[in-house]
Amino acid sequence: MSVFVSGGTGFIGQHIVNQLLEQNYRVITSARSQEKADTVLTNFKHNPNLIVTINGDLSRLDAFDQPFQEYGSQIKYVIHTASPVTFPLKDIEKDVLIPAVNGTKSILQAIQKHCPNGIESFVMTSSVAAISTFKESFDPKVTANEQSWNDYTWESAQASGQDGYFGSKKFAEKYLWDFLNDNKDTLKFKAATILPCFVFGPQMFDSSVKPQLNLSCEVVNSLIHTGKDEKYNYTIGKYIHVEDVAKAHIMAMQDSKFDRKRLLLSEGNFNSHDILNYLNNDFPVLKDNIPVCNPSETAENKPSKDITFENTATRKLLGFNFKNLKECVDGIAEQVLRHENRL
Numbered sequence: 406m407s408v409f410v411s412g413g414t415g416f417i418g419q420h421i422v423n424q425l426l427e428q429n430y431r432v433i434t435s436a437r438s439q440e441k442a443d444t445v446l447t448n449f450k451h452n453p454n455l456i457v458t459i460n461g462d463l464s465r466l467d468a469f470d471q472p473f474q475e476y477g478s479q480i481k482y483v484i485h486t487a488s489p490v491t492f493p494l495k496d497i498e499k500d501v502l503i504p505a506v507n508g509t510k511s512i513l514q515a516i517q518k519h520c521p522n523g524i525e526s527f528v529m530t531s532s533v534a535a536i537s538t539f540k541e542s543f544d545p546k547v548t549a550n551e552q553s554w555n556d557y558t559w560e561s562a563q564a565s566g567q568d569g570y571f572g573s574k575k576f577a578e579k580y581l582w583d584f585l586n587d588n589k590d591t592l593k594f595k596a597a598t599i600l601p602c603f604v605f606g607p608q609m610f611d612s613s614v615k616p617q618l619n620l621s622c623e624v625v626n627s628l629i630h631t632g633k634d635e636k637y638n639y640t641i642g643k644y645i646h647v648e649d650v651a652k653a654h655i656m657a658m659q660d661s662k663f664d665r666k667r668l669l670l671s672e673g674n675f676n677s678h679d680i681l682n683y684l685n686n687d688f689p690v691l692k693d694n695i696p697v698c699n700p701s702e703t704a705e706n707k708p709s710k711d712i713t714f715e716n717t718a719t720r721k722l723l724g725f726n727f728k729n730l731k732e733c734v735d736g737i738a739e740q741v742l743r744h745e746n747r748l
């Protein structure tokens with residue numbers, strides 16, 4: 406029996422596929438074009454346990470119809486990671502809100518249509534963006550936990566690109582819980598959602614390293630490429646390692662103790678100074694070439710200057726220690742510098 410993973414071309418999706426293959430699962434993943442599907446197959450060295458199928462754009466309500474029509478009878482678990490990760494400037498509704506919600510609708514409706522009784526569990530990548538507004542995420546007076554939800558409406562989420570992304574994660578996750586509730590007499594599969602903060606760590610494959618990385622890893626990549634006296638975007642937030650994120654998805658898929666749980670994945674605080682600290686200390690090639698860190702401004706081991714995430718329940722349920730910030734930052738830098746022949 407197989408695991409279907411949506412978003413197998415993405416940063417997190419590729420790590421999930423990799424860990425599933427390592428655990429000898431048969432994996433069916435999807436990409437939105439044949440070219441991208443071929444890249445995934447090449448990256449995974451045409452592993453015989455991997456099938457890459459094509460889904461449409463997530464905005465289409467039939468995005469997952471074809472993959473589930475073809476493979477539905479073989480699918481036992483579904484991990485839904487695909488969603489736009491962008492802060493769009495132009496059309497917030499079209500670029501993030503609609504694809505995030507319709508992607509979730511589409512995959513659930515495809516299950517309902519093609520394999521309503523065959524699925525054992527469904528795990529979806531939500532985000533800490535679903536549990537606070539963008540503004541609240543910078544407010545040290547706010548604490549959020551596994552029960553929290555932001556209060557965006559469809560309209561208020563269109564105030565800015567950031568609000569749009571935060572709204573998209575809430576509406577998509579809410580759709581899942583409402584759908585399960587509405588269909589509780591017919592759909593019996595277990596479900597869990599994973600809510601990561603900034604996900605750091607290396608791309609699954611060096612070939613995915615581009616001048617600009619995915620949104621979260623670009624926070625580190627941009628500092629690697631900022632000159633010593635150049636201005637940089639100051640970032641503050643919480644971090645989690647991509648391998649821990651993938652592991653949590655798979656554990657939630659496997660164990661019924663995660664049924665109806667929201668797992669809030671955050672290891673600790675960071676800001677740009679912490680990242681610069683590791684880059685300067687751990688990579689001699691960067692020393693004197695990038696800005697220096699201000700030791701009094703590092704965040705890693707201090708009370709947060711932004712929102713607090715209370716995730717004791719998640720840590721207890723998962724029962725493993727998350728990787729630290731040094732592993733997150735160094736994992737990205739080592740891969741990027743190796744790719745640029747600078748190591």
Ligand code: NDP
Nearest residue numbers: 412414415416417462463487488489504532601603604621
């Ligand atoms: P990526 O951008 O690397 O991956 C996103 C995936 O979704 C890709 O496979 C992408 O396909 C697919 N996708 C996006 N938009 C569409 C669309 N309109 N139609 C079809 N496919 C689409 O991001 P991540 O791996 O970082 O994110 C994966 C999930 O994790 C998302 O749900 C995101 O919200 C969530 N998340 C990420 C965090 C992070 O810090 N990275 C933090 C919290 C949550 P393609 O390759 O073709 O673009």
